[in-house]
Amino acid sequence: MLPNDPISRVLYIDLTKKTSQVVDRSDLFEAYIGGAGVAAQLLLEECPPGIDAFDPRNPIILAVGPLVGNLPLASKTVAMFKSPHTGNLGESHAGGRSAVAIRMAGYGAIVIKGASETPLWVSIDGDEVHLRDATTLWGLSNTVTGRVVRENEGGAGLRTILRIGRAGEQMLPYANVMCETYRHFGRIGLGAVFGSKKLKALVVSGKRSLPVADRRAYRQLYDEIYQQATTSKLMKKYHDLGTASNILPLNAIGGLPTRNLQAGRIVNAERISGEAFAEGYLGRRLACTHCPVGCIHIAALREPYENEPYFMRTRMVAYDYEPIFALGSMLGINEPRNLLRLLDRIDDFGLDCMSAGVVLAWATEAVEKGLIPADELDGVSLRWGGYQGYLAAAERLLSQPTPFYQALARGVDYASSVYGGREFALAYGGNEIPGYHTGPAAHLGFLLGARHSHLDNAGYSVDQKEMLKETVPPERLINMLLEEEGARQILSSLVVCFFARNLYDTNMILRSLEQVGMPMTAERLAEIGRDIWRAKYQFKLREGFDLLAQTVPQRIYETDSALGPIDETYMQQAIAYAANLIGELAPAS
Numbered sequence: 001m002l003p004n005d006p007i008s009r010v011l012y013i014d015l016t017k018k019t020s021q022v023v024d025r026s027d028l029f030e031a032y033i034g035g036a037g038v039a040a041q042l043l044l045e046e047c048p049p050g051i052d053a054f055d056p057r058n059p060i061i062l063a064v065g066p067l068v069g070n071l072p073l074a075s076k077t078v079a080m081f082k083s084p085h086t087g088n089l090g091e092s093h094a095g096g097r098s099a100v101a102i103r104m105a106g107y108g109a110i111v112i113k114g115a116s117e118t119p120l121w122v123s124i125d126g127d128e129v130h131l132r133d134a135t136t137l138w139g140l141s142n143t144v145t146g147r148v149v150r151e152n153e154g155g156a157g158l159r160t161i162l163r164i165g166r167a168g169e170q171m172l173p174y175a176n177v178m179c180e181t182y183r184h185f186g187r188i189g190l191g192a193v194f195g196s197k198k199l200k201a202l203v204v205s206g207k208r209s210l211p212v213a214d215r216r217a218y219r220q221l222y223d224e225i226y227q228q229a230t231t232s233k234l235m236k237k238y239h240d241l242g243t244a245s246n247i248l249p250l251n252a253i254g255g256l257p258t259r260n261l262q263a264g265r266i267v268n269a270e271r272i273s274g275e276a277f278a279e280g281y282l283g284r285r286l287a288c289t290h291c292p293v294g295c296i297h298i299a300a301l302r303e304p305y306e307n308e309p310y311f312m313r314t315r316m317v318a319y320d321y322e323p324i325f326a327l328g329s330m331l332g333i334n335e336p337r338n339l340l341r342l343l344d345r346i347d348d349f350g351l352d353c354m355s356a357g358v359v360l361a362w363a364t365e366a367v368e369k370g371l372i373p374a375d376e377l378d379g380v381s382l383r384w385g386g387y388q389g390y391l392a393a394a395e396r397l398l399s400q401p402t403p404f405y406q407a408l409a410r411g412v413d414y415a416s417s418v419y420g421g422r423e424f425a426l427a428y429g430g431n432e433i434p435g436y437h438t439g440p441a442a443h444l445g446f447l448l449g450a451r452h453s454h455l456d457n458a459g460y461s462v463d464q465k466e467m468l469k470e471t472v473p474p475e476r477l478i479n480m481l482l483e484e485e486g487a488r489q490i491l492s493s494l495v496v497c498f499f500a501r502n503l504y505d506t507n508m509i510l511r512s513l514e515q516v517g518m519p520m521t522a523e524r525l526a527e528i529g530r531d532i533w534r535a536k537y538q539f540k541l542r543e544g545f546d547l548l549a550q551t552v553p554q555r556i557y558e559t560d561s562a563l564g565p566i567d568e569t570y571m572q573q574a575i576a577y578a579a580n581l582i583g584e585l586a587p588a589s
Contacts, residue, residue, distance in 0.1 A: 001026065002211040002517035007034060007066050007108040010042070013122060013129060015197055016056060016114030020129040022107075029108055032532060033518065034065030035495035036091065038109055039080040040535040043089075046111060049542055053084035053189070054171060054196040056115035063109040065494040066516040068099045068290075069210050070218075072225050073500040075099055075288035077179075078492060083188040084196075085173035085355075085411060086430035088543040089536055091451040092176075092190050094162075095288035095296075096183035098204070099495060101160035105206030112199070121163075121201035123153060126208075134200040141165050141348045142178045149201050158289070159205035165350025166398050168195040172409050174355035174432070178347075182286060182296055182318035186352045187453065188431055211517075218515045228503050230292050238295035238499050239285070243321035244274030251329075255438040255460070255562035258329040259384050260361035261426055261555050264437050264562065266329040272336055274321075281336060283316055288497070295499060301340045317344045325435030326357025331364065332384030342387050345394055355411060356397070358432035360390050362412045363404075366421045376404035423554040428452045429545070433553075439463035439563035441472075443556050444574055445481055448547070448582075450536040455498055457485040463563060474574035482533075482581065489532035490525060537582060547579045 001008060008026040013019075028038045039061045046059040060081050067074035077098040083090030102110065105126055112122070119134040132152075137145050142165040149161050160179065167175035168191030175191030176184045185191075194200070212218040229235050237245055247269055250256040254264035270276060274297075283300030287293060301315045317340045327346065328339045346353045364382045366372050378401045381389040396405040407415040412432055416425035426433045428446040434454035436442045445459025446452055454460055459481055472480075488498065494512075496504050504512070506522050513520060520528075537545075552575075557568050 001029065002213060004211050005517065006106040009107050010109045010111060011107045012111045014114045015112065015116045018131055033493040033528060034108055035063050035078045035493035036489055037493035037532040039063040039078050040532055042109060042111060043080045044535060044539055047082050053082045053193065058082045058193060060112040060193055061109060062102060064099045064102050066518055067494045067496065067512055069103040070212065070516060071222060071512055072229055073291050073497050074494055075291045076495040076497055077102060078495055079185050079190050081190060081193050084192045085189040088540045088545045089450055090188050090190065092185040092187055094179040094183050094185045096160060096180040097289045098160040098179050100289040101158050101204045104158045104208055105204050106208060115196060116198040119198045119200050121149060121203065123203045126206040137200050138169060142350050143348055145201060146181060149203060153203050158207060161201060161203050163201035164191045164194045165348060167350040168192055170398060171195045174352045174411060175350050176352045178350065182298060191350050213515050213517055221511055221515060226292055234503050235293045239293050241274035241278055242295050242297040244277055244319060244324055246321045247273045247324060253562040254560060255436060256329050257325060257435055257437050259332045260330065260365045260424055261437060261559050264559060266334055268334045271334045272324055272328045272339055276336060277319060299340055315344055319343065322435055323353045326354045330357045330361045331390060333387055338387035342390055345391055349398060354434060355432040358426055359408055359412055360393055362425055363408055365424055366419055371419045371421050372404055376402040378402050426553050426555060429550055436460035437561050439561045440566050440571060441477055447550060448481060448578055457481040474570055475577050478574050478578045486529040486533045489529040493532060547575065547582060
């Protein structure tokens with residue numbers, strides 16, 4: 001690392017003791033780069049084995065990498081914690097201004113421990129840490145909380161505001177954390193951990209310069225990356241339509257989960273396609289700090305005020321592929337306005353939209369099959385495409401007026417264990433599925449991934465690029481998935497956006513690391529990736545994760561994927577092989 005680079009400084013905050021201290025952790029950053037690598041080690045250090053996710057000792061770890069603030073597209077923050085939704089590794093990534101703000105404040109990581117007795121927000125401005133009373137903010141939505149904090153903190157630019165809504169306050173296990181207004185730490189419950197600590201918001205700001213090894217070489221490298229990001233085809237898809245461009249291709253091949261995966265295609269998919277949103281609703285594009293691409297697409301939803309038909313209000317709603325899948329095709333909704341209304345409500349509550357959509361889809365099918373007593377629906381009509389019913393059900397996930405909604409609020413794994421319907425409860429390792437039914441690699445990827453995410457190893461991409469050419473033996477497929485997951489640990493440690501994975505190839509990564517004072521070989525880089533993956537699985541196994549004990553939803557065998565029927569025997573062989581590898585590579589410590 002270069003002299004005067006603050007990347008190795010870790011800020012520890014104890015909400016119980018109301019104290020903070022800074023510790024130099026050069027040992028971790030030199031060995032694991034930053035981001036996910038450092039966060040995984042800090043999680044192993046700080047989280048006692050076997051504790052409940054809502055125990056005050058469960059840490060919230062936010063980590064960035066050495067390229068953040070120096071090079072384009074290094075714009076993500078990694079959060080790690082013990083997940084209240086899965087009971088093991090919690091990992092979430094967010095963009096916006098969070099990564100650059102943490103870097104400019106002078107830290108490579110922030111560790112938040114303990115819990116407050118009363119609601120508060122934490123304000124970090126460089127070396128100053130303030131704990132502010134948030135009692136009056138408790139119970140407010142994400143939107144209102146953000147506005148109040150902005151008015152009190154002032155400033156903009158390099159300041160980030162992370163906050164939770166009502167779902168986080170009530171510790172719903174798939175509550176998220178909003179970052180700025182349109183980005184999130186989504187999936188597996190970081191918002192609930194915030195809520196358990198009475199932490200309503202976290203504000204980070206700072207201003208400093210960062211050193212580089214060779215100013216001229218750095219400038220050339222920066223310009224090269226910038227030009228590739230803005231002029232080549234590598235990033236054009238994300239700028240033009242964003243990930244919503246995936247809707248029509250996946251629907252065409254039968255890989256778009258629809259009506260709780262009773263089908264792989266939705267009728268009139270063109271209505272909720274990226275093209276349709278761009279033509280009819282796109283209000284603006286935004287970019288994360290230090291990213292020239294602008295992949296964040298914001299829809300302008302104009303609605304009349306009640307009893308004022310000629311006066312309109314405009315709500316700005318961020319959309320991309322995953323929310324369109326979860327709250328659109330998964331629920332049988334193919335009308336864009338209704339989808340945006342539902343997404344806006346879910347977002348303001350502070351719920352992860354992917355889990356919420358899969359939960360509501362399971363509930364709809366469970367109602368169809370007569371598994372839910374009528375009186376427990378609390379007057380709500382759940383039917384495919386009926387967005388008003390879904391709006392009402394989303395509200396009841398928070399108010400929980402009946403045992404049915406209390407169960408739904410804990411996810412499909414739990415709800416199906418109470419009411420039945422486990423065969424169509426679409427979750428892996430406790431985490432509701434992402435939006436890909438492309439073939440066996442996708443589903444194995446969800447199951448094996450350290451955080452049960454499609455972004456862990458991109459199995460959906462393997463299905464489309466590799467397996468369309470030939471039938472891949474299950475052992476080879478598992479090796480491909482694990483190799484990709486190891487490689488992605490480097491990107492999530494730098495922390496580089498996965499959308500730029502083709503731009504930041506091994507050569508580009510090595511050149512970049514040299515400029516920030518971390519020179520290394522390609523072999524060492526690959527070794528670090530494997531070490532980080534191993535550390536994550538050490539935590540999972542320590543917390544009781546057993547691959548062979550995980551269930552695969554029977555629904556995936558009943559509905560043809562993009563590659564046709566998924567063979568259950570093939571899946572079982574692949575899982576058995578993977579379990580042996582995991583046992584060898586990541587033994588419990």
